[in-house]
Each structure stands twice: as C-alpha cells, then as structure tokens.
Amino acid sequence: SRAPRTVTVTGAAGNIGYALLFRIAAGGMLGPDTPVRLRLLEIPAALRAAEGTAMELADAAFPLLADVEVTDDPAVAFDGVQHAMLVGARPRTKGMERGDLLEANGGIFGPQGRAINDHAADDVRVVVVGNPANTNALIAAAHAPDVPAERFTALTRLDHNRAVAQLAARAGVAVTDVAGVTIWGNHSATQFPDLTHARVRVDGGWRPALEVVDPAWAAEEFVPRVAKRGAEIIEVRGASSAASAASAAVDHMRDWTLGTDAGADGTGTDAAQPGAGTDAGPRWTSAAVVSDGSYEVPEGLISSFPVTSDGGAAWRIVPGLAPDESLLPGTGGRLAATVAELEAERDAVRGLGLL
Ligand code: NAI
Incomplete structure (x- = not known):
C-alpha cells in the first residue's frame, strides 16, 4: 500500500463530522490502497465528544486507519495536512445579524487559514464545508499567502x-x-x-x-x-x-x-x-x-x-x-x-x- 495521507477534519464532533470521518477511514475518499492519518480539530467544549468519536473509529478496526489525533490546537491539527476538510463553523443563531455571522466565522477561518499557511504540507488541498462556505474559504485563503489560492475551495x-x-x-x-x-x-x-x-x-x-x-x-x-x-x-x-x-x-x-x-x-x-x-x-x-x-x-x-x-x-x-x-x-x-x-x-x- 501507499504512504499514509494526512486528513484534517474540523468540527469533528459535529453531525457532518460524524458521518464524514467513517467514510474517510473506510477508504471512500482516497481509495482502497491509501492509509489515512486523521486529525480531528474541535473547540474545547466539544473535545470530549470528539474523543468519543475517535474511540468509535478505533472500534471499527479500519485496515486503512493509520492514526487518529484529537486536538483543539489548529497548529497541531494542520501539521502536515494534505487534505483539509473545514466543516466546523459558527451557525447563525436567533437574532444574529449577517455581519455578526461573518465576523464570528472570520474568527474561525482566519486563524485556521494562517495555521494551514504555517503548518500544512506543500500539496495541501482545502475544502470548506462550514457556511457561509464560499466566503469562509475566501477568508482562509487570504490568511494563507504562501499557499496558492487555487488550493482553497468551497463545497457545492x-x-x-x-x-x-x-x-x-x-x-x-x-x-x-x-x-x-x-x-x-x-x-x-x-x-x-x-x-x-x-x-x-x-x-x-x-x-x-x-x-x-x-x-x-x-x-x-x-x-x-x-x-x-x-x-x-x-x-x-x-x-x-x-x-x-x-x-x-x-x-x-x-x-x-x-x-x-x-x-x-x-x-x-x-x-x-x-x-x-x-x-x-x-x-x-x-x-x-x-x-x-x-x-x-x-x-x-x-x-x-x-x-x-x-x-x-x-x-x-x-x-x-x-x-x-x-x-x-x-x-x-x-x-x-x-x-x-x-x-x-x-x-x-x-x-x-x-x-
Ligand atoms: P454541527 O453544529 O453539528 O457541528 C459543527 C461542529 O463544529 C461543532 O461540533 C462545533 O463544536 C465545531 N466547531 C465550531 N467552531 C469550531 C472551530 N473554531 N474549530 C473546530 N471546530 C469548531 O454542524 P454540522 O451539521 O456538522 O454542519 C457544519 C457546517 O456545515 C455548518 O456551517 C453547516 O451550515 C455547513 N453545511 C454545509 C453544507 C454545504 O453543502 N456546503 C451542507 C450542510 C451543512
């Protein structure tokens, strides 16, 4: 089999993360010959839930799953990342103005973009899932001047x-x-x-x-x-x-x-x-x-x-x-x-x- 690839999933304890991680670990994303190293990024309040998901990943005994790490530190989560799946985002809550929503997400995707800039592998590919996905991707790309802009995409x-x-x-x-x-x-x-x-x-x-x-x-x-x-x-x-x-x-x-x-x-x-x-x-x-x-x-x-x-x-x-x-x-x-x-x-x- 090939060398393992490093995949980072943010919002790993969320709903999409729960479905996504098992598909990736089963080989559905990078193919049946490519082992994966998973990095799960969450906010501190959801770290324990992410640990629980990591326990279930272990319990599934996926032959392709080389390693799982759970962290709330973007520098650790994006260290050597080749496939970044940016799922975690700030949802719009009642009474929240559009500007507040954009600002809250800027506070997430700016630092994550910078961490990708500083720690990702040269061949990193980023897909933003968390909404507003296109604009969150734009913010992340703007904070990663050393990464070609073409590596930042949003999910449609x-x-x-x-x-x-x-x-x-x-x-x-x-x-x-x-x-x-x-x-x-x-x-x-x-x-x-x-x-x-x-x-x-x-x-x-x-x-x-x-x-x-x-x-x-x-x-x-x-x-x-x-x-x-x-x-x-x-x-x-x-x-x-x-x-x-x-x-x-x-x-x-x-x-x-x-x-x-x-x-x-x-x-x-x-x-x-x-x-x-x-x-x-x-x-x-x-x-x-x-x-x-x-x-x-x-x-x-x-x-x-x-x-x-x-x-x-x-x-x-x-x-x-x-x-x-x-x-x-x-x-x-x-x-x-x-x-x-x-x-x-x-x-x-x-x-x-x-x-
Ligand atoms: P969720 O609320 O179940 O999970 C989101 C997770 O992100 C939570 O566990 C939260 O703790 C985590 N999170 C928040 N800030 C974070 C940060 N700074 N770093 C790491 N993790 C963080 O939401 P769900 O259902 O998983 O959806 C996630 C996002 O995907 C939402 O923004 C949703 O609108 C978006 N979405 C996009 C779609 C698309 O086609 N582009 C389709 C469906 C949902």
Missing part, C-alpha cells in the same frame, strides 16, 4: 449531487444516466443549478436534458427545489443535511485528488460520476474555486463553476458552458445575481477587516 458538490438526483428522478433514469449539470455561484439559495448543457441517457442514447424534461419544470420547480433543498431537509428530517453533505465532501476531495475521470477508483463510490465510461460527451462536476475571471465572475472570488480535475493541485474551470439563455430565458441574470451576492459578502468581510 452537495448542490450538484442534489441537481443530478432531481433531474434523474424527473426523467425517470438512473443518476448514472445524467451528465452535464452545473451549479453556479454561491452555496446559498441564490445559486444557479443549470440544466442548459445537461444530457440524459434515454433508451441507450444521450439527449439534451431540456428535450427530455419540460423547460418550464426546469425553470420553475427544479431550480428553486435544488437551491432550497437544505431547508426542505431540515423541515422533513428535523435536522440539517449531514450524511449527504459528508458524502459530497468525500466526492469533492476524491475527484480533486484522484481526478474526475478516475471516478472508478475501485471504491465503488462513483455513482455521481455521470456517464462514466460512456459516450456522454465531456463530463464535469461542480466546485467553488477561485475565479480566474471566467464567465465574468470577478477574479479572486470563490464561486461555483463547472470543473474537472486531472488529479493535479488545481481544479480546471471548463470553458464554453455559459448558461444558454435561448433554452431557459433569464438564466444569465441568475448567474449574475448569485455572483453579486458573493461580491457583497466579500465586501462585507473586507469592511470588517477580515480579508
């Missing part, structure tokens, strides 16, 4: 997977018969889940999704359903998405590290790799990555794009996939609106001195 893969699942259900096909979905912009209700380049396999052949499903459904039901799915889960489940968020975080880091084409890495977790090994045409997934100015997203914003990875250090933004207004009127405006929200969040944290 859950939104992507939700979109794939909704389209598959509507078209009456398997998720593996759906390709070409894109999530644009912010991981928030303003996001734009875009089907204008999506394809669906029907009777063995790939067809444009908007010829298979009703465009009115795509505009009026699909977009708000995906964008507000988090709230729907809370309403039905009585708790926020946890296992699906963990699964998406695994998908994100796996595809980034092993490559989007490698999906079939032997772990059997590539169901969200649409059209793998078929004639589906070009394939991509969605991730919030630092903009290079593509699609008129201001350079430096961390915004969701259609992306691929060849397993290298940076995701690649796929060109030529601007939302097609001729298929869904108003779609271009939706992309501009979610990007405007990201700019407003960036300006707010800049105003608070967090960038």
Whole structure:
C-alpha cells in the first residue's frame, strides 16, 4: 500500500463530522490502497465528544486507519495536512445579524487559514464545508499567502449531487444516466443549478436534458427545489443535511485528488460520476474555486463553476458552458445575481477587516 495521507477534519464532533470521518477511514475518499492519518480539530467544549468519536473509529478496526489525533490546537491539527476538510463553523443563531455571522466565522477561518499557511504540507488541498462556505474559504485563503489560492475551495458538490438526483428522478433514469449539470455561484439559495448543457441517457442514447424534461419544470420547480433543498431537509428530517453533505465532501476531495475521470477508483463510490465510461460527451462536476475571471465572475472570488480535475493541485474551470439563455430565458441574470451576492459578502468581510 501507499504512504499514509494526512486528513484534517474540523468540527469533528459535529453531525457532518460524524458521518464524514467513517467514510474517510473506510477508504471512500482516497481509495482502497491509501492509509489515512486523521486529525480531528474541535473547540474545547466539544473535545470530549470528539474523543468519543475517535474511540468509535478505533472500534471499527479500519485496515486503512493509520492514526487518529484529537486536538483543539489548529497548529497541531494542520501539521502536515494534505487534505483539509473545514466543516466546523459558527451557525447563525436567533437574532444574529449577517455581519455578526461573518465576523464570528472570520474568527474561525482566519486563524485556521494562517495555521494551514504555517503548518500544512506543500500539496495541501482545502475544502470548506462550514457556511457561509464560499466566503469562509475566501477568508482562509487570504490568511494563507504562501499557499496558492487555487488550493482553497468551497463545497457545492452537495448542490450538484442534489441537481443530478432531481433531474434523474424527473426523467425517470438512473443518476448514472445524467451528465452535464452545473451549479453556479454561491452555496446559498441564490445559486444557479443549470440544466442548459445537461444530457440524459434515454433508451441507450444521450439527449439534451431540456428535450427530455419540460423547460418550464426546469425553470420553475427544479431550480428553486435544488437551491432550497437544505431547508426542505431540515423541515422533513428535523435536522440539517449531514450524511449527504459528508458524502459530497468525500466526492469533492476524491475527484480533486484522484481526478474526475478516475471516478472508478475501485471504491465503488462513483455513482455521481455521470456517464462514466460512456459516450456522454465531456463530463464535469461542480466546485467553488477561485475565479480566474471566467464567465465574468470577478477574479479572486470563490464561486461555483463547472470543473474537472486531472488529479493535479488545481481544479480546471471548463470553458464554453455559459448558461444558454435561448433554452431557459433569464438564466444569465441568475448567474449574475448569485455572483453579486458573493461580491457583497466579500465586501462585507473586507469592511470588517477580515480579508
Ligand atoms: P454541527 O453544529 O453539528 O457541528 C459543527 C461542529 O463544529 C461543532 O461540533 C462545533 O463544536 C465545531 N466547531 C465550531 N467552531 C469550531 C472551530 N473554531 N474549530 C473546530 N471546530 C469548531 O454542524 P454540522 O451539521 O456538522 O454542519 C457544519 C457546517 O456545515 C455548518 O456551517 C453547516 O451550515 C455547513 N453545511 C454545509 C453544507 C454545504 O453543502 N456546503 C451542507 C450542510 C451543512
């Protein structure tokens, strides 16, 4: 087997952490040949609970789990980290203003970014899950001047997977018969889940999704359903998405590290790799990555794009996939609106001195 990889999970005692750690330790993220060293970061009040999770990790006797360490010190947690999963965040509580929320999270993601800057391995890859994820990633990146900005990403893969699942259900096909979905912009209700380049396999052949499903459904039901799915889960489940968020975080880091084409890495977790090994045409997934100015997203914003990875250090933004207004009127405006929200969040944290 290969050399162990060091994976740090923050918010390790939380709901997502509880689902995430066991998937990683089982080899679902880095593959069946790669041992993992886990570093669990928590705040002091939750350290004991994190210790309990570490005890359960030991009790699972995972063959790939080389080591587990629990700490409340970011310098220890990020020492030599290669895969940083930043899940722990300050939730919005009743009566909290947006500025308070951004400031509280700045107090978490600024120091964590600095600790990554000072202690991470050269090949570190960071995915921010904790909300507001895009802006928290921006804050962390700003505090890590020695780490290339392309290594800081935010999770929109859950939104992507939700979109794939909704389209598959509507078209009456398997998720593996759906390709070409894109999530644009912010991981928030303003996001734009875009089907204008999506394809669906029907009777063995790939067809444009908007010829298979009703465009009115795509505009009026699909977009708000995906964008507000988090709230729907809370309403039905009585708790926020946890296992699906963990699964998406695994998908994100796996595809980034092993490559989007490698999906079939032997772990059997590539169901969200649409059209793998078929004639589906070009394939991509969605991730919030630092903009290079593509699609008129201001350079430096961390915004969701259609992306691929060849397993290298940076995701690649796929060109030529601007939302097609001729298929869904108003779609271009939706992309501009979610990007405007990201700019407003960036300006707010800049105003608070967090960038
Ligand atoms: P949770 O409240 O169950 O767990 C969060 C954990 O983070 C707690 O154990 C807390 O002690 C810890 N924490 C807080 N500050 C910390 C710090 N400075 N260092 C280390 N740990 C710290 O929340 P849950 O359900 O696990 O969700 C975590 C975050 O993920 C939330 O911000 C949530 O909004 C976000 N989320 C993002 C999704 C996405 O698709 N991007 C999807 C679902 C949730």
